[in-house]
Amino acid sequence: MIEEPIELDNITLSLRHDDRNFKNIYLAPKKERLSYTLKGGYVHINIPKSKGYSLLVIEE
Amino acid sequence: MKAIPDVGENFDVETFTDRIRNCGVDYLVFHARCNQGLAYYNTRIGTRHPSLKYDLFGKLSEACQRKGITLGAYFNAGISSEEGLQHREWTTLYFDGRSLREPRFTPHVRTMCYNSGYRDHLIEMVKEVLHQYPVEGLMIDCLINYPCICPVCVQEMKKRNMDWSDLSAVTRFAEISAVRLAKDIAEEAMKINPDLLISNNYPSYEELLGINTYFDVVSLPASDSGYEFMPVMARYVRTLGDFPVLNMTGRFYDWGDFGGLRPEEAIKSELLYGLANGMRPNIGGHFHPRGDLENAVLDRVERIYKELRTMEPWFDNAKNITEIAIVYPKKIANIRGDRQLKSAVRMLSELKQQFDVVTLASDWSKYKVLIFPDDILFDEETTRRVKKHVNEGKAVISTGFSGLDPEKKHFVLEQEWGIKFLGENPFDPAYFTVGENCNKGLPDMPLSLYSNGIEVEASGKTRTEARLVKPYHNRDWDGEYAFYYNPPDKVTEKPALTINGQVAHFSHRIFSGYYDKASVELRTVFSNVLGRFLAKPLVKTKNLPSFTRVFVTEQPERRMVHLLSWKYANDRRTH
16 A cells, blocks of 8 residues: 655656757746756756656747 | 345435545546445336435436536446346356356346347446436446356357357457447447546456556555555556546445545555546545445545645646657557566666566567567567667667567577577576676675576677576475575576667566566666667666655646655455
8 A cells, every 4th residue: 555655855857858849847836946957858857855746848 | 136125325425425526526426326236316227226215316417517516326247146136147148057146245146238138228228327427427337247148149150150168269359248248238329428428347447548548546555455456557657648637546444345545545556646647636535325324434535635736737648758669569468467477577667667468469669768568479460560770770678588488489680699599498496697797786696586497508799697506406395305595506508688789688587586586687787778778768866765756747848757756565355
């Protein structure tokens, strides 16, 4: 059975940007902005904390 | 149950529908006629529950309409004790002449023949409900392929040249009959309401294409299906077309469990898993027949839905982006339980890859890599598609017996695979040693394959990237000793992994091995091979544990990445 969400720290998630111009990156639904870098065809995003579920939004 | 003496006595339809509305429910499916064959509305055709004193379904439908909740009517098609008792000729007849199924103590004790008079009876009841009430949906459940050799079924099987004495032929005929009934119900229902939402449950999704307007994927992870069923179905059903798919879990632990309310985190994590895969949330409950308002259940549902609704704009019509397909062109009924498929899905999920599970029902052309787990024998259509895929310079990874012809005599695409099939490999246990091109992150020692496989000979330009290692002895009993401890002996020349251009083949059934042992080494070597074909996957992660699941979805002008970190406790109910 699943009873508790698991908390994770300091995650780096890299999304291939496929030549899109992503610039507005945040966690939904609170729209907390996240810092990111662009390198090697990926947008690298740092997520300081994630508990159970995180919804990361990358907008053009 | 018919014996319940007070059905509907405590049912406060206003409070119930208020609470449902406050949960944010926009579609409610409620039984017009239940699994016992009893109706909860005023019927001239069926049997209303004897202790029910009013038109419960009618009252509910009126309140739902008033409060903007779309109502679907539930009918069980495959099982009905009440109607089977009244009309024994409507039930299925088994090979030994039984009309009651064994074991008796299940809801499936009396199952219905879809070609008997029951067929018209059920269609008429559906029409009756649609005429009488403001119903906008229909769920027809348990259209199960119960074998039947009643005279009507036998006559039709004879006409179709189907062997009525063979269980698999009779089961197939029952499947055909179930789908035909689903189609006929849908046709009649659509005449009354052309915009009706329709979900038939049980026949394969592919046979219901064009009949269903939406699909339910029913999964009770705490009970029969386990936590590895939904990951397969979520990735498969979405490849069949653009229609709503509901992810139906339950508030309870098991079917018929009135007293179970699973933890909020369990239900929420399952619904989020579906939402991250384009599936709408659906929570099943066992409604108390007396109509008792179960506030604890509704409180929990309300809390969960309230949280999910805050994220609705990012879920709405979002589509998953995928670049790999696990190919499963086998018997569709098996897709629900195939362990090699579950294992491949688990492995790719742990590697954070974005993938679908596909059959011949969908197009494979968008995928960069096709994976054929363990036992995918190539028929003509599969061969044609794979040849085209490889000719376009795209990659294939096959394992074990995959890629062989249906007779298991040779590789169908021998030139593309760059290997010759020599026969089965006798090593038991089989070990392998991986060469420097694919051994990143692997311990430098002979490793267990935890599975059996084949022997191949590499041709021309094919590179052998791993070799089989022979054990000292095979597992055996020689009359005196049990050969249980069988360490690796010498590295052989036999390939365990070959790569020819864009086609990689593992000689052994590594996904069976991964299912049985969860060997991280098998996952690592697979990942190394995949990395050679897909050097820039859609997602890369750092600091994420293997159990975290990552999904990428897309809406116009934005992409979403869903991270899910829950882990089930290792108890017996998790499979």
